[in-house]
Ligand code: ADP
């Protein structure tokens with residue numbers, strides 16, 4: 001008996017076993033790449049997490065919740081015994097290796113922070129900072145070099161922030177503590193070996209979560225959403241990608257400050273880390289995340305992707321661009337409104353056959369959206385193609401914006417050019433003779449006036465502009481407000 005209540009073995013439906021099978025995920029991925037099958041999996045026969053009959057349908061979940069509770073209590077007891085045995089003795093023994101939950105793994109309350117208030121975009125105001133390249137500050141007898149003991153000690157203390165977030169440094173960072181190089185190096189050594197030890201202890205666990213598309217913690221999160229009444233039912237899986245799994249759900253009850261859409265899409269950013277390595281470049285160089293990136297562990301970086309998607313969607317929503325509306329973000333799980341109807345997601349532009357009239361309409365709409373995105377949202381989609389545009393209600397909807405960056409990102413213009421190439425090619429092949437070529441489209445969206453008439457030179461000019469911006473950042477500690485030099489870009493309309 002399936003613990004989720006309904007199990008179905010018919011067709012390519014998504015039973016829980018399927019959802020949790022990495023093997024299946026890989027197969028689906030391959031299918032997608034071969035473009036032999038549509039990647040949207042038929043909605044499951046029955047819901048796999050429901051608000052009803054919780055008692056009978058979620059034994060496994062209840063068991064897991066109890067187990068987590070037990071582990072926590074067990075550790076607390078262990079700590080008490082440890083304390084009792086050690087007493088006031090100068091030499092103490094540690095029970096740490098017997099703990100069920102390694103301190104590095106326990107979710108602190110800080111982890112529970114949700115970004116429900118989507119009006120606040122914490123990255124917007126952040127200005128990049130540069131450190132002086134000279135090794136000294138001041139003049140004459142007031143000169144302070146980087147070898148100064150006090151300055152150096154304080155710097156070392158500040159550098160403790162770079163240790164894994166779970167590394168206990170007490171109040172050290174808050175007070176005016178001066179660590180000698182020797183002490184700092186010893187601490188650093190210790191922090192790193194702790195990190196490695198923690199990784200070793202959890203290797204087995206990590207491995208087992210990697211085999212499932214949705215790990216127990218995520219399932220618990222989803223379960224809580226249903227249990228709280230925010231969602232009515234999670235019906236099944238819409239899409240399994242390399243970096244995310246998307247589910248369909250029926251919305252539940254509205255709260256005082258929130259109306260839940262009747263149908264929701266739940267995007268779960270995968271907590272298996274390998275796939276995220278190649279996305280580093282989007283976030284590492286994004287000045288909005290610059291200060292945070294180095295301090296974060298991989299789990300938090302994945303949350304940052306979800307966070308980024310939320311903020312970008314909110315910007316788009318505010319500009320009136322058709323896109324999913326954010327409902328809530330919990331850790332690496334983003335709930336948004338569902339584009340589609342009755343569990344059937346709207347088709348991607350690549351899968352839908354449009355009349356030439358609709359095709360032309362779609363083209364001009366996208367041209368407008370790209371301009372709005374650039375000018376009003378200050379964003380470049382950076383993965384724009386017929387795969388990430390849905391056709392619904394007679395118009396195009398933009399999705400999948402976790403990788404979107406601001407135009408002044410060190411590779412922002414290159415990403416924009418790639419977006420333009422995808423859009424141009426799609427519509428030129430799709431029989432829209434009015435479609436601008438990628439270079440014209442790039443100028444139309446960015447308002448720049450790059451005159452090169454071939455791909456190679458054009459690309460070179462883009463890179464030169466990006467380099468100019470980076471040099472500006474280096475020299476003035478801030479980026480150019482915009483690339484545009486000759487006023488507003490022309491507005492293209494039907
Ligand atoms: P990925 O990074 O895996 O490409 P996407 O955000 O593109 O993630 O989502 C994958 C697929 O899930 C989409 O191609 C689309 O079919 C479906 N999907 C995602 N969000 C929604 C939504 N809000 N409404 C309907 N379908 C969605």
Ligand code: MN
Nearest residue numbers: 387388399400
């Ligand atoms: Mn996508």
